[in-house]
Amino acid sequence: MANSIEFIPAEYSDKTQSETMAQEMLRCDPADIDRLTDAGLPYESRSGVRYFDVSDLYNLGMYSGRTNTQPELAFRMLFRFAGRPVDDLLREKTWDFRVQLDCVECDEVAPWRFAAPDAARFGGRVVGGAAPEPSAGSAAYEATVTTVGAQTPLVSSELRQLTRDYLDSGYRWQMIPVAMQADYELVHALGATSCIAASLLLAERFRAAGYRAEAKRGWFCGVLGGALDLPHACVEVEDDDGALKTVDIAKAQLAARLSPDTGDFQELCLGSIYNKVIPSTASGNAAFGYHECGSRLPVQVRADIRSMR
Template identity: 75%
Template sequence: MTDAKPSARSFCSGGLTVSRPTATEGVAWEKVANSIEFIPAEFSVRDQPESVAQEMLRCGPEEIDRLIDAGLPFERRSGVRCFDANDLYNLGMYSDSGKTQPELTFRLLFRFARRPVDDLLRAKEWDFRVSLECVDCPEEAPWRLEEPDVLRFGGSVAGVTRPSVSRGSAGFTATVTTTGARTPVVSPVLRRLTGEYLDAGYRWQMIPVPMQAHPDRVHAMGATSCIAASLHLAESFRAAGYRAEAKRGWFCGVLGGALDLPHACVEVEDDDGAVKTVDIAKSQLAARLSADTEQFQELCLGSIYNKVIPSTASGNAPFGYHDCGSQLPIRVHTDIQAVR
């Protein structure tokens, strides 16, 4: 079972308030399309209508025509051209127009990475809510959620409400407290392997969660993503003789909880005997944002910070299950709001 993918509408409007930029006239969309890799058909879900594509990319029908001519895959649904949300996000992200919703979202999302990191090391409370939906549910059955796993990192979980036996849908709520600590990786080998991956030239792209479970497929596109990178790096660490595992979790404070993004990192036992967290994707994204994010990039190489809630799920495992016997994946959506 896998988790529900984010909708393109969440990139466009879900809780994000920005002034509407002018249209992206003058963008060489053919060049942008050639610079990214579109999601392979076996992993693609083309359900975002053209109106969403136009809003997301700040363009009109003519630009969409140009993108289709340049290879953007689409399907017709009830006479409307529909696209994969990941393809749209990646086009906007690499348009270099400064006006698309993905670009604006990215700047807002990572603006904290340019600030001093001390604020990321203090205790922080989160109102943590998960909705679980079984879309083809034949009967009542227990639910299972890979819950927040913060106690071993100095955090706490209180006010937990777990799902009871039911049919169709359920929920999990809790107040989760996270904290941060500077625990940089000390092993020269681990640092070298991490640096080699960062220097390999893979371009970060939005990739469907099922595809991220196959790092070789992602890397063959010249791309990377948090789950794929973590799975690959964990394997590299193990090959070098270290105990390591890719783990899933939640990246908090994402547009006021409106954007549900998959997240993964590597937990590895360092030369000093301590378990360190290598958050390679966030380090890579921060570096793309600005050269003045060195403090945060270093924090990602071993330390923990309060914007991430780790879970008990392994790197390529789903967050939730329903034991009803349905063969369809359940949908898992998180809403994580900072407690003021």
């Protein structure tokens, strides 16, 4: 199992998961953990307890082939929609969008900058969503966001070929810390990929081919009841017909891994929009939130996005 993934490099690793949590996530026993560490799974020992990086554990579970690890079960639940008819992804959908911003080790009142939802860019709308007032430590953002889907497939044969070349390149999707994803050259040098890293590289290739393209961040919604922060990224590119299209390269790749019955959804990811994604104003390698207090620690952004009926 340990030979099937690339471990998170030390400069991006954050070993916070105890051995007990690792056993629970991977559905294994202490002897299995010993075998994994002997095979190279990085860890830190604190007070006699081994701690692991959550991305390493997630990736081990995802590619274990056991079928019962937490990551495998979560993946199947996350993508169960992808094998269904895409009509439901094209209708108007409204979300209760709430974000908590926390600035660690901050005790100074200062302005906040938050990359708010920008659903209007693709025909949706945002109601409410007042910018956070200057404060110390924490702030909140709340809005009602409506998204819509539309089938607008790529018409450029060159854009389609570049996208297909990427999908056929053999990069393996892995859970990767956001800061490392921005270092997309490192990610791909390891033979891995992720939504932000893939979007940054594909946008670069689109621009090299003469197209206006940018990786943009947002949120993937309606997951596990909604109370889960799932930052997302895709490529926005101006197609030959002059329309702005989105290429959701990572979701196409993950859907293909799940089942051959996801072909309609994979095609939707190549130019079209669907209602489970809320775009933001943030570029692909930018943070969602900043606090101008001078703290060197990044702002923690936790989203709670729930479908409204």
